[in-house]
Amino acid sequence: MAARQSIVKDVRDVVRWHVWTRVRPSTRTRVAYELFADDHDATTEGAYINLGYWEPGCSSLEEANEALADQLAQASGMGPGDHLLDVGFGLGAQDFFWWESRRPASITGIDLTPSHVAAAQERAVAEGLTESLSFSEGSATDLPFEAERFDRVTSLESALHYDPRTTFFAEAFRVLKPGGTLAIGDIIPLDLDGERSSTPRLAPQRKGSLSGGMPAANWVPRAVYAEQLEAAGFVDVEVRSIRDRVMEPWLEYWQHKLAEDSFKSSVSRLFYSQVKRSLTSDAGMKGELPALDFVIASARKPTA
Known part of the structure; x- marks a missing residue:
């Protein structure tokens, strides 16, 4: 436990969130964001980079993110004996949480960003x-695994960046064992009327926003999202919104943090100014939020 606390503290003390889109020449795949250590330290709460699931009374970002990870675990049916593939794992915080809380047989994480992989590997060694x-x-769109290897495939708040997400659906279907499940926590445009023909009210935004780096092909409402999973071969498809416990509570949390003198003094001036500009301006995440949904999608690969 002491080793775990040390690694998490190191991550908190040096991590900085950069959101952008670039193309890796070696694979022609998109890298949408990266967390890395450098001389511009920024204090965060834990090693999660997600929005969190805010139960009543929740006041900690790490607690909210563990609750979000648990929502995804429940949707996947994760449990003892499972061989899990977690795609786009970020710093892998949810994988360590799942190991402690769900006890799968193994967790394999894959991510495009070298610094993410290095941080997760270091923590696994330490623990x-x-x-x-x-x-x-x-790459999520070219998974380097043989067919029918995993019982569960998960992706927590990263599938919006896969180019395109439908190729990831096909790859997840391929590597799942018959009867295996796919579970995704994802950001999509809010569909107010629930109809397939609904037109999203907002286009994907610039870098630094929640939808920054999202390929246009991924900009689909819930009904289309479900159809795309079915087209990949999945059954028992469910795409449910949890935005009421995610979007506004997350924004409220950060607005409170911005008002705390202790937060301002604990992070770099660059990080503080970026967060403040994005979360208090209608031109940033604050203005974008009403047009976005957060969903938990789950689907099963047929047994025959």
């Missing part, structure tokens, strides 16, 4: 979990 948790570089 003595390298035989059960493994992390490597790879």
Whole structure:
């Protein structure tokens, strides 16, 4: 436990969130965001980079993010004996949480960003979990695994960046065992009337926004999202909104943080100014939020 606390503290003390889109020449795939250590320290609460699921009374970002990870675990049916693939794992915080809370047989993480992989690998070494948790570089749209290898495939708040997300659906279907499940926590445009023909009210935004780096092909409402999963071969498809416990509570949390003198003094001036500009301006995330949905999508690969 002491080793875990040390690694998480190191991550908190040096991590900085950069959101942008670039193309990796080696794979022609998109890298949408990266967390990395440098001389411009920024204090965060834990190693999650997600919006969180805010139960009544929740006041901690890390608690909210563990609740969000648990929502995804429930949707996937994750449990003891499962071999799990987590795609776009960020710093892998949810994987360590799932290992403790769900006890799968193994967790394999894949992410395009080298610094994410290095941070997760370092933590797995420090906690003595390298035989059960493994992390490597790879693309969500070209998974480097044989067919029918995993019982569960998850992706927490990263599938919006996959180019395109439908190719990830096909790849997840391929690597799942018959009867296996796919579960995704995702950001999509809000569909007010619930109809397939609904036109999203906002286009994907510039870098630094919640939808920054989202390919236009991924900009689809819930009904189309479900149809795309079915087209990939999945059954028992469900795409449910949890935005009421995610979007506004997350924004409210950060607005409170911005008002705290202790927060301003604990982060770099650049990080503070970026957060303040984005979360208090109608031209930033604050203005974008009313047009976005947060969904938990789940689907099963047929047994025959």
